[in-house]
Amino acid sequence: MMRQQLQVMLALQDEINTLVSDNWREQNHAWYRAIWVESAELLDHYGWKWWKKQQPDLDQVKLELVDIWHFGLSLELQQGSPEQVAGRMQAEFEGRQKGPGDFRENLEAFTLETLASRQFDLAGFTQLMADVELSFEELYRRYVxxxxxxxxxxxxxxxxxxxxxxxxxxxxxxxxxxxxxxxxxxxxxxxxxxxxxxxxxxxxxxxx
Structure with missing residues (x-):
C-alpha cells in the first residue's frame, strides 16, 4: 500500500511539474532553495520567539510540511521515474524507528543538510513528521x-x-x-x- 501511494504522489508531482514546463527535469530548478524558504515559514508557525508567548499551530505546521514534500518529491524525481524512486523512499519510511524530538533543532538540521547537499533529506523529513505526529497516511491524504x-x-x-x-x-x-x-x-x-x-x-x- 505504501509503495502504491508513494508512486501516486510521485506521478502527481511529475504531472503538475510537466504542466508548468514540459522539460522541467532539464531546467534544474533550485528545489532545495524552495525547501529552505518553506522551512523558515514553517518555523514561524511552530514558534521560536522567546520574548513572547507562542503556541505551535500544528495544523499550519503540517500544511507547510506538505508544501516542502512537493519540492522534495520534485528532487526525488530528478533521480528517476516514480516507479524507480518509490522503492527507495519506501525503505526509508519503513526503516523509520523515530520518536518525537526537538522540532526546532531537527528542522535546523534538515535545512542545513538540504543546503549542503542540494538534495532532499528524506531521513530528516521523516524525523520532522515524527516530531509533530504526522503519519504517512495523513501526509498522503493532505498531499493528494x-x-x-x-x-x-x-x-x-x-x-x-x-x-x-x-x-x-x-x-x-x-x-x-x-x-x-x-x-x-x-x-x-x-x-x-x-x-x-x-x-x-x-x-x-x-x-x-
Missing part, C-alpha cells in the same frame, strides 16, 4: 488533496481569473476537505475520485 486542488484550479481558469474560489459561501479548500473525508484514501484511483467529486460540486454550486 493539495495537489488535486492546485490542478483543478489550473484546469478551471485560475490563471486567466475566471475560476470561482468561493462556492456557496465557502472556499474551495473547505469543500476539498469535506469531500476527501468521504472517500477511501486506500483506493487505487483515490486522486481521480477526488478530482471528479470536486468537479461535480463546482458545477453544482459555483457555476450553476
Amino acid at each position: 488533496g493539495k495537489n488535486i486542488l492546485n490542478r483543478f484550479r489550473q484546469d478551471h481558469g485560475y490563471k486567466d481569473g475566471s475560476y470561482v474560489k468561493n462556492w456557496a459561501g465557502r472556499e474551495d479548500n473547505e469543500h476539498l476537505a469535506e469531500l476527501a473525508g468521504q472517500l477511501d484514501t486506500g483506493a487505487s484511483d483515490y486522486s481521480r475520485q477526488l478530482y471528479t467529486a470536486l468537479q461535480s460540486r463546482y458545477r453544482e454550486l459555483a457555476v450553476a
